[in-house]
Amino acid sequence: MPEEGTAGSPTLEIRDFLRRRREQIAQRWADEPLFRAVFTVSRDEAVEAGKAVVDALAQVADAERVEDPDAAGFTTVREQLARMGAARSRAGLSSAQVSGELATLRSPVENLLLADLPDDSIEHTRSCLATLGVLMGTLRVVVMQTALSEGQALIDRQRLQLLEVATPVIKLWDGVVAVPLIGTLDSARSQVVMETLLESIVEQQARFAILDITGVPTVDSLVAQHLMKTVAAARLMGAECMVSGIRPAIAQTMVHLGLDLGNVPTRASLADALAYVLHQLGVGIVAPGANGAVTR
Numbered sequence: 001m002p003e004e005g006t007a008g009s010p011t012l013e014i015r016d017f018l019r020r021r022r023e024q025i026a027q028r029w030a031d032e033p034l035f036r037a038v039f040t041v042s043r044d045e046a047v048e049a050g051k052a053v054v055d056a057l058a059q060v061a062d063a064e065r066v067e068d069p070d071a072a073g074f075t076t077v078r079e080q081l082a083r084m085g086a087a088r089s090r091a092g093l094s095s096a097q098v099s100g101e102l103a104t105l106r107s108p109v110e111n112l113l114l115a116d117l118p119d120d121s122i123e124h125t126r127s128c129l130a131t132l133g134v135l136m137g138t139l140r141v142v143v144m145q146t147a148l149s150e151g152q153a154l155i156d157r158q159r160l161q162l163l164e165v166a167t168p169v170i171k172l173w174d175g176v177v178a179v180p181l182i183g184t185l186d187s188a189r190s191q192v193v194m195e196t197l198l199e200s201i202v203e204q205q206a207r208f209a210i211l212d213i214t215g216v217p218t219v220d221s222l223v224a225q226h227l228m229k230t231v232a233a234a235r236l237m238g239a240e241c242m243v244s245g246i247r248p249a250i251a252q253t254m255v256h257l258g259l260d261l262g263n264v265p266t267r268a269s270l271a272d273a274l275a276y277v278l279h280q281l282g283v284g285i286v287a288p289g290a291n292g293a294v295t296r
Helices: 010-020 022-029 033-038 043-062 072-090 095-103 106-116 122-166 187-204 221-236 248-257 270-280
Strands: 170-173 176-182 208-215 240-244
Touching: 010 022, 010 043, 010 106, 010 122, 022 043, 022 106, 033 043, 033 072, 033 095, 043 072, 043 122, 072 095, 072 122, 095 122, 106 122, 170 270, 176 187, 176 270, 187 208, 187 221, 208 221, 208 270, 221 240, 240 270
Parallel strands: 176 208, 208 240
Antiparallel strands: 170 176
16 A cells, blocks of 8 residues: 555655565565576576666656666666676677566566555556556666677777787887778778887887888878877887888879878888888898808
């Protein structure tokens, strides 16, 4: 039965109902697919998680913000709800399937509510059920929003990891490092290139750094700007930086676009760049002698 002072206010009556039936709701939710599949260690863990969600819903109803996914009551359980949604997504469920599992949580709560409501007012019963339906719908929205946000954050982290893997810094010689670039050089990737190159310059105490763009399909003004920034950053770290892999087609494109790499040394291939750097280091490389030995 509704508590005194809440009659005529379906939202507050739902609040009181949730607080009163907290244990029973949590117990029933623990047997639903969503909670049962996520909390596999023990049923008690699922029940405690259910209680936390019920408390959040009661707080939202108390603030009479049952339609607001940003209601303060959801703050305390948002992280838990995100883990639940993400866990089901990792298990292979689509967003629609996760939403379907969330929808099944409504029926156990409705059944308990109908048992609590008086039988003398159909209109009042309808109002309470409608309010509960809106509140449970908002809970679904919160879970899906949070899960999508967590999913995007995971995608961003994986993308950064792929960028780091795709831009290795190679030690070619003592004091000489190179970054072989393959694919499109956009702003995000150029930032990763710059950071990894500068870290390697410090770690290897490199005097020379080579940016090899043999695998870059096209060079436009944006790519040239990224290269210039990376070269300038390397110079600030005390390393001379040069660009290799200037193929004939790229050279023609750069001339056509009026692109100028300024005072940046360029070479046609990585081998040419390495030969230049070794010469600067005073290392001589000669062809094999008669006995097949290589002398320096």
